[in-house]
Amino acid sequence: MTPKKIFLFVTLVALLSATAARAQEKAGALEKIGTVHFPVSCSPAAQQEFTRAVALLHSFWFDAGSHAFGVVTQLDPGCAMGHWGTAMILLGNPLAGPPTPKALQEGWAAVERAKAAGAKTQRERDYIAAIEAFYKDSDTVDHRTRALAYEKAMEQVYLRNPEDREAAIFHALALNITALPTDKTYANQLKAASNLEKVFAEQPNHPGVAHYLIHSFDYPPIAGRGLSAARRYAGIAPSAPHALHMPSHIFTRQGFWQESIESNRASAAAAKNHFDQLHAMDYLAYAYLQGGQDLAARRVLDDARAIQKINPEHFVTGYALAAIPSRVVLERRRWSDAASLTLSPSEFPWSRFPQSEAVLVFARALGAARSGDAAAAKKDIDRLETLRDALTAAKQGYWAEQAEIQRQVASAWMARAEGKNEEALRLMRAAADREDATEKHPVTPGPIVPARELLGEMLLELGNPGQALKEFEASHRVEPNRLKGLYGAAKAAELSGDLGKAKVNYGQLVALCARADTERPELAEARAFLAKN
Numbered sequence: 309m310t311p312k313k314i315f316l317f318v319t320l321v322a323l324l325s326a327t328a329a330r331a332q333e334k335a336g337a338l339e340k341i342g343t344v345h346f347p348v349s350c351s352p353a354a355q356q357e358f359t360r361a362v363a364l365l366h367s368f369w370f371d372a373g374s375h376a377f378g379v380v381t382q383l384d385p386g387c388a389m390g391h392w393g394t395a396m397i398l399l400g401n402p403l404a405g406p407p408t409p410k411a412l413q414e415g416w417a418a419v420e421r422a423k424a425a426g427a428k429t430q431r432e433r434d435y436i437a438a439i440e441a442f443y444k445d446s447d448t449v450d451h452r453t454r455a456l457a458y459e460k461a462m463e464q465v466y467l468r469n470p471e472d473r474e475a476a477i478f479h480a481l482a483l484n485i486t487a488l489p490t491d492k493t494y495a496n497q498l499k500a501a502s503n504l505e506k507v508f509a510e511q512p513n514h515p516g517v518a519h520y521l522i523h524s525f526d527y528p529p530i531a532g533r534g535l536s537a538a539r540r541y542a543g544i545a546p547s548a549p550h551a552l553h554m555p556s557h558i559f560t561r562q563g564f565w566q567e568s569i570e571s572n573r574a575s576a577a578a579a580k581n582h583f584d585q586l587h588a589m590d591y592l593a594y595a596y597l598q599g600g601q602d603l604a605a606r607r608v609l610d611d612a613r614a615i616q617k618i619n620p621e622h623f624v625t626g627y628a629l630a631a632i633p634s635r636v637v638l639e640r641r642r643w644s645d646a647a648s649l650t651l652s653p654s655e656f657p658w659s660r661f662p663q664s665e666a667v668l669v670f671a672r673a674l675g676a677a678r679s680g681d682a683a684a685a686k687k688d689i690d691r692l693e694t695l696r697d698a699l700t701a702a703k704q705g706y707w708a709e710q711a712e713i714q715r716q717v718a719s720a721w722m723a724r725a726e727g728k729n730e731e732a733l734r735l736m737r738a739a740a741d742r743e744d745a746t747e748k749h750p751v752t753p754g755p756i757v758p759a760r761e762l763l764g765e766m767l768l769e770l771g772n773p774g775q776a777l778k779e780f781e782a783s784h785r786v787e788p789n790r791l792k793g794l795y796g797a798a799k800a801a802e803l804s805g806d807l808g809k810a811k812v813n814y815g816q817l818v819a820l821c822a823r824a825d826t827e828r829p830e831l832a833e834a835r836a837f838l839a840k841n
Contacts, residue, residue, distance in 0.1 A: 342515030342544045349428035350387035366516030367548035391422035402485045406451040416443040434465045489747045497524040515545040531561030549579035553588045560753045563789025568595040586628035594753040597639040600824030626664030634671035646675025662695040663707035670714035677721035685722040736763045773803035795830040
């Protein structure tokens with residue numbers, strides 16, 4: 309190398325180091341993303357940026373994390389773990405679904421760059437081999453098989469490096485990724501949580517530990533165990549939009565609507581023009597509706613419709629775009645409005661995300677059926693069947709099952725509209741039992757309307773308040789503090805002659821609506837009952 313080339317090379321390295329140093333100085337002044345300890349065999353400047361990048365990764369701040377890992381490999385082209393980080397970023401939110409084909413290709417390329425860079429320790433080679441197990445043969449091997457291979461590989465990294473807390477944390481995430489939605493023992497999640505809680509005691513400011521504990525406990529029977537992590541995570545990483553949103557998963561499971569509102573308002577404001585913004589807005593609208601804050605929920609819907617472009621296009625985006633208008637009308641029993649819902653915006657690629665389209669088609673079918681328009685309901689029920697079959701063909705079994713549950717619920721209410729009450733109850737019970745056998749997906753705060761709650765409503769209509777009360781109470785154990793659920797339980801108790809239970813449920817409903825901005829009929833009825841009793 310000539311003296312001139314040496315000078316240019318040294319100057320380039322110095323400039324990159326200075327740029328990274330300034331970025332770190334700025335990040336230190338402006339960013340609060342938690343504290344991570346992940347030593348790798350890279351240059352000191354690259355190590356500093358790598359640590360920051362991993363913290364961003366743990367809070368699913370993918371754009372910022374991708375850029376940070378890119379800086380790592382600029383600072384130290386031989387830093388194999390920088391390429392590992394890029395491969396991890398390209399997973400996207402691994403709890404939301406598989407990466408896109410493009411991301412799989414780019415992830416495999418990042419793995420190959422990591423291998424070519426030549427990791428300097430066996431531990432680093434093990435990390436790279438683990439993520440390689442996920443990306444390898446993605447064109448021929450299904451997602452779950454590769455995810456399980458990654459989980460097993462990360463378990464070995466953890467077992468071979470028991471003092472490496474990052475190995476424990478990433479293995480816990482892998483356990484959550486591979487947990488089956490039908491496993492009501494929550495074996496993977498509880499195993500993950502056990503390991504994470506040990507690390508949390510040592511590293512209370514770690515963003516990934518708090519984040520993955522929330523996911524581990526995001527299930528009704530165990531959600532209470534996630535409250536500590538939920539109440540701490542936003543304070544650990546307040547600069548990360550996803551960290552501001554994640555606590556609301558636990559708040560929703562517990563029916564703590566005001567805390568969910570505060571969490572998601574902050575997240576939506578921080579995540580402008582990203583699918584995380586719409587994800588937070590779905591949770592926000594849901595929480596507002598449970599407290600009778602209907603005008604606030606309507607403003608969320610208007611804000612969602614005003615968004616011109618979301619990057620990237622993702623099924624999470626489509627889910628929120630379909631769910632928010634559906635919730636706004638169904639929670640307020642605006643059946644005719646539900647029956648006239650349309651997919652919006654029309655330019656969104658709905659055909660790529662049948663599980664998202666199914667949400668709105670279900671709401672429309674239910675609205676038509678409960679408006680008495682069986683013919684219109686039948687049309688959308690047929691569409692749900694088509695979407696279910698498309699999801700089955702795409703090997704998206706969870707979402708195919710959700711579409712089938714939606715089809716059964718809509719069919720039950722169509723039968724009710726046609727006066728076929730026995731068939732309606734049979735279908736509605738089957739749908740409720742089927743929904744009970746699955747868990748909600750992390751993308752949603754809950755079913756658009758819980759099937760068991762709808763069963764309670766049908767039983768009330770058919771003059772069986774005693775059985776209806778049992779169904780409402782069963783639904784409440786899974787989806788606590790829902791406004792319509794409390795009203796249904798109160799009304800069923802009142803009609804059954806159990807004025808004590810009616811008073812309790814009406815009282816809870818009034819307390820729930822302390823910040824209501826409209827007078828829901830349910831709220832007016834609750835106040836009238838309490839005034840007399």
